[in-house]
Amino acid sequence: MSALRQQLGDFSSIICFKAAITGMEEALGDKATAIALTSAGRARGKKLAEELGLAGSSMSLDEAASKLNMALGKDGTRLCIVEKIVAEGDNIKVYTSETFCSAGEPPNSPRKCTFTMGAVWGAIEQLIGKRFKGVHTESVLRGGTHDVFEFTPF
Template sequence: MTATTAPLRPHLGDYSSIVCFKAVIVGVEDTLGADGAAVVFTRAGKVRGRNLATELGVAGSNVPVEQIAELLNAAIGKDGTCLAAVTNSYRDGQDIVIETQDTVCLAGEAMGSDRKCTFTLGAVWGALEAITGEMYLGEHTDSVLRGGTCDKFVFSPL
């Protein structure tokens, strides 16, 4: 017997509000603490990103780093799931840098907040690893909440 998935929501569609998603984040942080929640959301994002790359047919494609932003933005940007706008991807030495805007994780946060963008970082990370076939250590380095021009994710090869 094969497993089947439930159909998409026929009345409300695929998407729910940022307010609800942020409530999940805050609730999990309250339960597990900030560090525990960061592990959970980063891992969940990595699984989503890996699956997304597979769904898009780009897993293992090893496209040039400069093209990754366009691929990801089509999937998770304004014309995709609206998780974040992916605006740039490039190499900085051996590191790969992915720049984003309007991440769901930071929506509604006060300027100066120290919140990290864990789920979006994970989604980009998982997609990057699936596309390149390489393993990385990912970090959210710059934040619009702390004076950055974007939310920057830096991936260092392992």
């Protein structure tokens, strides 16, 4: 696949995109912006899962984590590092680091991952073939070792 832009390539600055997020928060409010960004992330994650062959596959969670990390991590779009995906009963937990949403935030910031969690959420739904409720349960901004997204089936 060729670059989307001839000279600048496919990547943009976290600083610029985070400025867009804070501008949306000022114009729309925190909740409406979070809903929109999470929804956009889920759409991206679903499309990514299809591109990676995750949709409807019998791939293990370890294999899925590896594929997602390749696509979203250092060798991909650099949205986040997907460290691991674990099943706890019917729940799925995804451990991430260096998330786009937490970048540059001060310690104890109330910032939640929205787009990033949404992207992982959409991919998990495609992989598992179920609808989930997603929650950002642990944050590196508030003492966690990872940004953890927990998905519970409806």
